[in-house]
Amino acid sequence: ATSPLTMQAAWINDAEFAGYFLGMDQGYYTDAGLDLEYLSGGPDVIPESTIIAGRADLALTTPDTTIKAITEQGAPFKIIGAQYQKNPIGIVSLAKNPINEPKDLIGKTLAVPPVNVISVEAMLKMNGIDPSEVNIVPYAYDPTPLVRGEIDASLDFTTNVPFTISQAGEEATSFLLYDFGYTIYNDTVVVTEDVLAEKRDLLVAWLSASKKGWEENLADPTVWPPKFADTYFKGTGRSIENEVYFNTAQKPLMESPEGYFALTGDGIEACLSALGEVGIVGSADMFDTSLLAEA
Amino acid sequence: MRRHAVWQSTGLRNALILLALWEIIGQLGLVAGGALPPPSDILIRLWQDRGDYPNHIGATLYASVMGFLIGNAVAIAAGVAFALSPALLRLFRGINIAAFALPPIAIAPILALTMSGMAPRITLAALGVYFVTMTATVIGLSQADSRAEDVVRAYGGSRWTVLRLVQFRGAVPSILAGLRIAAPNAVLGAILAEFGGGGRWGLGTYLLGSLGRGEPDRLWGIGLIATLIAGLSYAGFALLSRRLLGATKAVTLNTAVPTGGTASTCLSARVRMALATVLLPFALWWALIKLSGAPAMIAKTPGDVFEYLFLSQGAAAAQARLLAALAETLPITFIGMAAGLAFAFLLAILSRLMPRFIEAFMPVALITQTMPLVALTPLLVLILGRGPSLTLWITISVTFFPAFVTLAQGIALVPKSAEDLPRAYGASRWTEMRMVTIPASLPYLFAATRLTVPRALLGVMIAEWLATGRGLGNLLNQSRGYLDYGMIWSVAAVSVILSVVFYQLVVVAERQVLARLGMATPE
Amino acid sequence: MRQPDGIALTGVSKTFTGRGKVVEALREVTLACPPGSFTSIIGPSGCGKSTVMRIALGLETADAGEVRVAGQRSLEAARQGITGVAFQDAALLPWRSVRRNVEVPLEVLGRTPRAEAAQVQAMIDLVGLKGYENSLPGELSGGMRQRVAIARALVTHPQVLFMDEPFGALDQILRRQMNVELQRIWADTGSTALLVTHGIDEAVFLSDRVVVMHANPGRIAGVIDVPFDRPRQPPLFSDPAFHKVCDRVAEALHGN
């Protein structure tokens, strides 16, 4: 018999979640005793809200918002894993007008999703740049203004947008915020304390099945995306080549000597200190590494 | 018969000219450095994507049709109740305006968390149509011919009989105008709900997936399909309206002055009424939160918001942020209001003076109503930059349509005999408009204003959220990411309260002006 | 017990406070129309004739005084289908055909127009609109619209009939014809009729009593009884006795 478990993804169906799709298709979750329900995300879906509302048991989140919610709203969250060891978010620009490091941003227009503004400002400060020297405007995940030169750079997934830009006939260049001091995880696996208490074994099962899925998917990043063309990727409006690019690009950001989803002492420390720069003061007890140890 | 055919072909010709113009502009990349794709590219792309569409269209169609039906049924029933009881109308004012002026980006996620399946989409679509149809119903019913009402009353007809025999049929063109506005609102509502719902199917979901790909032709294809859905419904109601209009117009202008109506009751009753009017929306807010069973961290009651803004630890900081955002948002809101109204009035007047031109413009107007602004903003930013002109443009596009359709309908309802007089003295079309048509449709002009004013703030907030990164819109969006629900609800409450205030100002002006001119006031 | 008066106004006063000025439209108007009687009101433009009618119908409330229609309050009488009315303005529903306009009172009273189709058609024929049954009001001439209003007033066989200048837009011949028909219908139904008119001859021809009103304030200046036998035939119009009564009305109308 399987037990139901619901997960809330961070975005619409794309290669960012290929490991889970694989796990579902291959029956890894069923084998682990789970009846997994997968909820897609989107720009207006705030994954943390879904678990607070009890609509899902676990969610993939960005740690800045999660830890901010714990410290400021008293949200009862625990982070039990991290899909991305290095946050794929970076500054993307056109090769013909390249922005290769933070100081290149001075005097330029940078489009940033409003939630990420404080992250960018923290990264700028870490690199000795006054945020007021950069013209920050809202970004809504459409690269057209960048391609057309209305903005000089945008903050987006470096695993994804460069492909889009190349499709538009331009060449992109990018750098990760991570590589310039903003050392946070991303797609952290978050649960509420209640769920952690009640469904601990199911969560462990989910972690181990997901690991299996990701291992298999990233063994050769070009193999699996085409298999989802008529299932998970149908009708998303994206192309399989795009997903293959994404899948390939994200591999180095997910791998860790400790295996997928790893939460290492150093990693947590780096994440917390980076967030500290933004004024988000978290602590190590917001992470529960014990499930990974069992998975 | 023949005149009709000729008319249609002229409208068609103008539309074709417009399309050809678009093609040329698109091909030559004249607008926004080529970010506006020509229609041919859009069509080719539509054809290539044809496999993707059926599921998406099906989902959006289902949600928007259901929302349209439910929202309008409620709206018409409520409109009838409000027309029968002005006190009820006053009581529900706050709630009505909230339904219209609440930012979808604020409610869509909350609906998604408290409902499941298609329900959030249907609800948002229904919310999108409720206010306009309700307003149209009330104005239509209130402008019924009192002479005909006298006949029914003289035979002992009840209030209900008057409603059934005189008012309702007289209001049909107005209600149809409401339904025409409701059509694009329902489609847009369904699409916006998809952004916050995380479902797999729907034009909104498709748009999201495509948004990151920087392919304007795809985005336009999706927008045009959404417009087509709304447009078919719009055209259906427009046709029906045109068929019924001739026989609905009074043969002669009614000169009767409306009787005093609600005699001002005693002071204590008025105070109680005012109190109830203010309290009811908050009570309903509170009740909805309690009924939804949503967790306290997400769903804030009026009390929670009060605490957040005035009692909590961070109250001072929250207040400061809110006030700073307001200071940025309010000035441009007033300008946006004026601009939206002016544009609507201009179009309505042109629809009388140059009907063919406006007919050809209607598809463009519909696109602005159904195409989600997220998809349009990158293009607009390229054309207009990220300054006040963009904010005005977005505010106009969010506000003008309901006002325009309402006013145009009011103008179309003016009896022909009223215009005979200036015509007999050789008046120009404009003089005729100025002296007869516009004054005669003044009640509709005010209704149009009431539809515009509370929405201006929403328009400005959308522009801030999508393009300028300032003010209330930005604060709202940022707070969403931080799960700062106290601030989200504060912004929502403040924007609704402000909208109610703007609305109330129009109502006061309307009452005074219409009473002075001996016209019936719906509010 | 005595049957109540068809129409009874007692000490009715009404002052309008308009934008332009305050008008004392009626001062202490007392008027009793016995059941089955025919009364005409005649008076200068603006003297309050229509106001009397609207108050009697319960469409306007009097500042003072009492109103009874067939012994009941106006609205109650109306609800029972006792009253019939033709207003000074035809007040047709623009979206209803001639026939459907004539049917309005039946619908209001909850009767089925289908069942009374013959009566509806008879009234349309009576006012000479046969063939126009399906026309909309906007497709009729002014006089034709007024005739629809007359047909509508008569269609319910009202026991108490109010008519405010119903023949103002009709030509002489049609007017005479309508006068004769109205007399016939009134006699057939035994109804109480109150007619506002500017035609002295019409008033005298039709009425048992002609009420003469004066303006500023609107008031009853005199009541002239008309003694001729019923049914009255058109030749009466050229009878010297008839002219004498007309002269008396004219006298009451013009000067004391």
Place this chain on the structure above:
Amino acid sequence: MRQPDGIALTGVSKTFTGRGKVVEALREVTLACPPGSFTSIIGPSGCGKSTVMRIALGLETADAGEVRVAGQRSLEAARQGITGVAFQDAALLPWRSVRRNVEVPLEVLGRTPRAEAAQVQAMIDLVGLKGYENSLPGELSGGMRQRVAIARALVTHPQVLFMDEPFGALDQILRRQMNVELQRIWADTGSTALLVTHGIDEAVFLSDRVVVMHANPGRIAGVIDVPFDRPRQPPLFSDPAFHKVCDRVAEALHGN
């Protein structure tokens, strides 16, 4: 060169296709009113009188035939302020006071009502509405509204005056008074007048020629010249010669 006719209709035909039926409202109507003449049209309800007027005013287009007002096309004549009109329905603008309603033609013609305040007031006084200048139409009686329309028609001193049953809602005395006043104004301005009326006596009293129309199809059945000297005084109403002309009109109206 001969001055053009004040009003000239040549072979005008008009058929209305309504929902209810097809009506041949006018068939081959030819009518020429010499400049400075006074013409009345009389005919049964629905015979096309208003249609003749509306076509002459350019408010309705004829299916066939030609229309000239003071030698020009209707709209041009109107634009020059040559025409004045009182419709069958008073057609007042409900939101304008009596004074502002009377001012409408002046405003349309681009004149400043302020400058002609005396003329506006004179017209209001003429129709007996002194004191009601600031009243809204809804605060007036039916007859008073019609009088506002008359004042409005006369306020521009029109050279060509169209009036469609302007006195229908007035009492006899006022009607006679207005007849006399109208004759005076018409004579003073030397205008061409076309009056639609149901009053035979009124038509004969005022006109140089009475045009009698018949219905189905609407057509001119006869034209009766009225020979009496000008100015005509009220006693003419009781002159036997006057009655003889009236009888001829009645005959043309009713007979064959």
